[in-house]
Amino acid sequence: MVSKVLVANRGEIACRILRACSEAGLQTVAIYAQNDARSMFVELADQAVELTGDSIGETYLDQNQILSIARSTGADAIHPGFGFLSERADFARAVSQANIQWVGPSPEAIEQMGDKMTARITMRAAGVPVIPGEEIEQEDEDEALAAIESASHRVGYPMLLKASSGGGGKGMRAVHAPEDLIEAAKGARREAIAAFGDGRVYVERLLTGSKHVEIQILADRHGRTIHLGERECSVQRRHQKVFEEAPCATMTPELREAMGQAAVAAAEAVDYEGAGTVEFLLAPSGEFFFLEMNTRIQVEHPVTELVTGVDLVREQLRIAAGEPMSCGPLMIRGHAIEVRLYAEDASNNFLPAIGPLAVFRPPEGPGVRLDTGVREGDEVTPNYDPMLAKLIVWAPSRSEALQRMRRALDEFVVLGTTTNIRFLRELCDEEEVITGHTDTTTIDRLWPNGWAPSIARSTEDAALMAAAIGESAGLHRSQVQVSEDTQGPTSPFSTLNRRYP
Amino acid sequence: MHHQFKSPEGPIEVSVAREGDVWSLGHLEATLMGDGRLRIVQADSSVAFAHVAKVGDVWWVHFQGHTFKLERIEPGATDTDDGGGLTAPMPGKILQVLVTVGESVKAGTTLMVLEAMKMEHRIVAAADGVVTAVHFSAHDQVEQGVALLSLDES
Numbered sequence: 001m002v003s004k005v006l007v008a009n010r011g012e013i014a015c016r017i018l019r020a021c022s023e024a025g026l027q028t029v030a031i032y033a034q035n036d037a038r039s040m041f042v043e044l045a046d047q048a049v050e051l052t053g054d055s056i057g058e059t060y061l062d063q064n065q066i067l068s069i070a071r072s073t074g075a076d077a078i079h080p081g082f083g084f085l086s087e088r089a090d091f092a093r094a095v096s097q098a099n100i101q102w103v104g105p106s107p108e109a110i111e112q113m114g115d116k117m118t119a120r121i122t123m124r125a126a127g128v129p130v131i132p133g134e135e136i137e138q139e140d141e142d143e144a145l146a147a148i149e150s151a152s153h154r155v156g157y158p159m160l161l162k163a164s165s166g167g168g169g170k171g172m173r174a175v176h177a178p179e180d181l182i183e184a185a186k187g188a189r190r191e192a193i194a195a196f197g198d199g200r201v202y203v204e205r206l207l208t209g210s211k212h213v214e215i216q217i218l219a220d221r222h223g224r225t226i227h228l229g230e231r232e233c234s235v236q237r238r239h240q241k242v243f244e245e246a247p248c249a250t251m252t253p254e255l256r257e258a259m260g261q262a263a264v265a266a267a268e269a270v271d272y273e274g275a276g277t278v279e280f281l282l283a284p285s286g287e288f289f290f291l292e293m294n295t296r297i298q299v300e301h302p303v304t305e306l307v308t309g310v311d312l313v314r315e316q317l318r319i320a321a322g323e324p325m326s327c328g329p330l331m332i333r334g335h336a337i338e339v340r341l342y343a344e345d346a347s348n349n350f351l352p353a354i355g356p357l358a359v360f361r362p363p364e365g366p367g368v369r370l371d372t373g374v375r376e377g378d379e380v381t382p383n384y385d386p387m388l389a390k391l392i393v394w395a396p397s398r399s400e401a402l403q404r405m406r407r408a409l410d411e412f413v414v415l416g417t418t419t420n421i422r423f424l425r426e427l428c429d430e431e432e433v434i435t436g437h438t439d440t441t442t443i444d445r446l447w448p449n450g451w452a453p454s455i456a457r458s459t460e461d462a463a464l465m466a467a468a469i470g471e472s473a474g475l476h477r478s479q480v481q482v483s484e485d486t487q488g489p490t491s492p493f494s495t496l497n498r499r500y501p
Numbered sequence: 502m503h504h505q506f507k508s509p510e511g512p513i514e515v516s517v518a519r520e521g522d523v524w525s526l527g528h529l530e531a532t533l534m535g536d537g538r539l540r541i542v543q544a545d546s547s548v549a550f551a552h553v554a555k556v557g558d559v560w561w562v563h564f565q566g567h568t569f570k571l572e573r574i575e576p577g578a579t580d581t582d583d584g585g586g587l588t589a590p591m592p593g594k595i596l597q598v599l600v601t602v603g604e605s606v607k608a609g610t611t612l613m614v615l616e617a618m619k620m621e622h623r624i625v626a627a628a629d630g631v632v633t634a635v636h637f638s639a640h641d642q643v644e645q646g647v648a649l650l651s652l653d654e655s
Contacts, residue, residue: 415568455567458529461529462543464526467553470539
């Protein structure tokens with residue numbers, strides 16, 4: 001039984017989970033750092049408790065503090081969302097030991113999948129294809145380098161060195177020639193030690209031109225483990241996904257079934273429970289290889305929800321409560337695309353941006369879903385991830401979904417903070433995206449020297465006129481003044497003009 | 502009315518004309534909507550709407566799927582930092598009166614907007630206070646040096 005869920009997260013995903021709990025008739029507890037006191041997710045919870053401390057480590061990552069709030073509020077389940085503590089086996093274990101239901105898999109499953117080398121070994125044993133490569137168990141620097149050198153002859157170039165405890169591109173190096181190997185291996189180990197306190201690095205063949213295709217799975221305590229089809233998330237910048245879709249444009253029913261079965265086997269190999277994602281590289285040859293398993297709900301889960309009709313977060317809650325999952329046989333209907341709206345300057349190497357959301361007006365209309373944790377008047381700060389929102393569209397076909405996405409992005413108005421909206425919009429016009437022949441190098445290949453918007457002269461003139469009229473007509477003076485008392489005295493945004501359109 | 506905006510290629514001069522409710526710039530015409538948006542008619546008669554917001558000195562404009570950041574170059578910076586003398590800096594016409602008698606204002610609040618030498622000048626409160634008198638209303642012509650408003654500084 002679960003009756004009261006503490007959401008150990010913030011922002012967009014906290015809102016998503018709190019809403020699902022509310023729909024399921026569950027009581028909710030939000031936890032928030034002081035600088036999130038006025039954030040949207042805090043309002044969506046039945047109860048909200050402020051975390052003491054300033055840094056992320058002292059707040060959203062403070063296991064003891066979160067557990068004690070769970071106890072004092074009488075929460076009987078903790079949903080970790082993604083990021084933060086979601087893939088921390090020690091936290092999952094502490095939660096269970098406190099007799100609180102962890103909404104996710106067992107700590108053992110998290111551990112087995114969290115260490116990349118262990119995961120490769122487990123997957124191979126379960127008959128799931130892994131990328132050709134070798135695990136390097138040696139911890140000593142010299143021994144490890146010798147083992148990597150030796151493995152390089154068997155794996156072949158180009159190859160990828162990856163930290164066993166890695167993630168987010170840290171401790172990762174592509175090596176194209178033998179003479180670069182030792183320097184790259186040393187660099188990868190250095191980075192891995194600094195980031196994860198674990199220098200173990202393993203060797204994989206670098207599969208160029210591959211697609212990133214992942215399978216959503218669900219497993220309950222009643223012996224049922226199913227897959228919900230794939231998502232393609234090849235379009236990435238700096239190892240971060242920006243454009244995700246379901247189904248994959250080049251998928252066949254046979255390949256889907258084969259990948260789905262491999263994902264189910266992967267989940268069953270670690271006695272998986274709840275929602276999870278098995279990531280694969282899909283080579284141009286049609287071969288697929290296990291990349292990693294994410295033992296949590298994923299950012300891009302809405303595209304699967306829209307094409308399968310399954311509410312994944314609701315199923316997570318059901319499974320955590322010990323109930324059987326409610327979904328029937330897999331049915332994929334239409335096409336869904338998600339783009340991630342970041343506060344960043346796409347024309348300047350995707351540099352994160354901050355500022356007020358003086359105007360925040362998302363698109364509406366048929367087939368449009370917005371998952372966000374911000375609203376107009378909020379401030380984008382450097383404190384947290386710069387993702388502002390996920391814009392997801394559904395349409396009967398892929399080409400109609402792209403048309404709908406273009407329309408939705410054109411309608412989306414954000415003023416006061418630089419966003420990647422225009423970049424996403426122009427991405428939708430690229431031939432590779434239109435035909436669905438994207439791979440993990442698409443962005444780098446399309447814009448090797450960086451992206452810049454193409455703006456018609458007449459559009460620019462109209463914008464200049466609009467600004468000049470705004471000034472002449474004193475539009476900013478009729479706008480409501482918001483004083484941002486959370487901002488330091490040196491903030492360039494200490495006074496901002498907000499408008500209610 | 503003339504405005505200057507910064508650009509990587511140097512300042513851009515923008516002169517918008519107004520006739521009744523219609524603003525124009527070259528072949529572009531615009532009218533102000535009740536919700537603060539601008540309805541813009543382009544040379545080919547197509548209609549699109551612009552959203553605008555000012556943050557600091559920057560005008561943010563959304564038009565036809567593009568977002569622009571246009572930093573305004575304040576004409577005669579001294580006019581806004583003149584220590585709050587509530588007198589007309591030069592002969593001109595009152596464009597707007599933004600406060601009423603009895604209103605409490607904070608330092609930095611724009612109290613009145615004056616047009617002179619074809620440029621806009623903001624009359625700004627130098628300190629917190631209460632408006633005790635407003636001597637002119639919009640469209641009035643004023644001579645240099647006349648007191649425009651009175652402020653009881655708290």
